[in-house]
Amino acid sequence: MSASEGSSGHSADAPAKRKDKAKVSRTSLILWHTHQNDAAAVKKLLEEDQSLVHARDYDNRTPLHVASLHGWIDVAKCLIEYGADVNAQDRWKNTPLADAEGAKKHSMVELLKMYDGVSFGQDGSHSEPKPVLPPLSNKCDWEIDPVELDFTNSHIVGKGSFGEIIRASWRGTPVAVKRILPSLSDDRFVIQDFRHEVNLLVKLRHPNIVQFLGAVTEKKPLMLITEFLRGGDLHQCLKEKGALNPTTAINFALDIARGMAYMHTEPNVIIHRDLKPRNVLLVNSNADHLKVGDFGLSKLIRVQNSHDVYKMTGETGSYRYMAPEVFKHRKYDKKVDVYSFAMILYQMLEGDPPLSNYEPYEAAKCAAEGLRPIFKSKYYTPELRELTEHCWDADMNKRPSFLEILKRLEKIKEKMGTDHHWNIFTS
Secondary structure (H helix, E strand, O other): OOHHHHHHHHHHHHHHHHHHHHHHHHHHHHHHHHHOOOHHHHHHHHHHOHHHHHOOOOOOOOHHHHHHHHOOHHHHHHHHHOOOOOOOOOOOOOOHHHHHHHOOOHHHHHHHHHOOOOOOOOOOOOOOOOOOOOOOOOHHHOEOOHHHEEEEEEEEEEEOOOEEEEEEEEOOEEEEEEEEOHHHOOOHHHHHHHHHHHHHHOOOOOOOEOOEEEEEOOOOOOEEEEEOOOOOEHHHHHHHHOOOOHHHHHHHHHHHHHHHHHHOOOOEEEEOOOOOHHHEEEOOOOOOOEEEOOOOOOEEEEOOOOOOOEOOOOOOOOHHHOOHHHHOOOOEOOHHHHHHHHHHHHHHHHOOOOOOOOOHHHHHHHHHOOOOOOOOOOOOOHHHHHHHHHHOOOOHHHOOOHHHHHHHHHHHHHHHHHOHHHHHHHO
């Protein structure tokens, strides 16, 4: 094919691509206005383009699914008037009626049945996927009797909005206990998140992942028990020591990457979604070994193929280490953890948090707009700098996998042992 032919073909594709992009934008718009219960805006969009009544999101949910879940009668009537499929099924095989029944929207149930709506699926899916795994079998293997936990000499090592982390003792062994606040022990969503974290942790076995020991799920307060790591977290270590020497930084980076490579292995990929120094723990005070912890925001995804991407909750995790696609509420995959890893690697070698002259939210906003931290440390070799830049690439598809990161870090470590340039820093 000649150059002129290739050029004309490309220009012919451009309007089609623009049209596809506009279609995606309008799809988001009708779903958004439906969610906001704005019947007038929904009607205006449908007057302009009636096909939008069949719009689908990443979970195959239509505007009528959204209206039914929330009980927005006027919006639902408008959608039905413009030809909405009353029995459309989402990715969980739920119909709008199943959603209305699950959410106990009785008026909506009556309306949909008037238009021959039928009920399939799980009686209400909501907008996020349900946890992939069913309730765990052999619960007796890990259910802990709270009587066995000794809080005599305990102390709080961390606090969150849902509870606190306490250093306690279990059968004579120091442990970390994540205890849900008693006032939240009956909250349906808190219980769901707690069980989700247990479902994840019980399956994890790796030297660079904090070891799950058991949980209290049958009595209150709910508690999750893991090994206690005496060295504290990487955040505190960096706060006290500043920049790490290159040997330590590379060894730490290898430990994090090994743990993450294990989590990212298909077909059951676990996306951490909140990888940051506070969630990386030092095994002991000698700081010679790291483990990745705190899986409260993690997602277990059963991957159908290696290029699957997901529409998950936007702005999940901590702003300073947050990938641009998460901040922008775009679809994303496991490469969000690779971006966070780059920010941690930068901080270990520089001593300061990434974009430290900005508040966390502003740092995330600037990063989403293309800004990246400036390399100042003399410890950054060309290979390390190139790896970091690849890991925080704005295009998540260009970021390397953790298996590739491990190979590149091993080569950098080998070179450190033979290159005299490094010896002045590591002696």
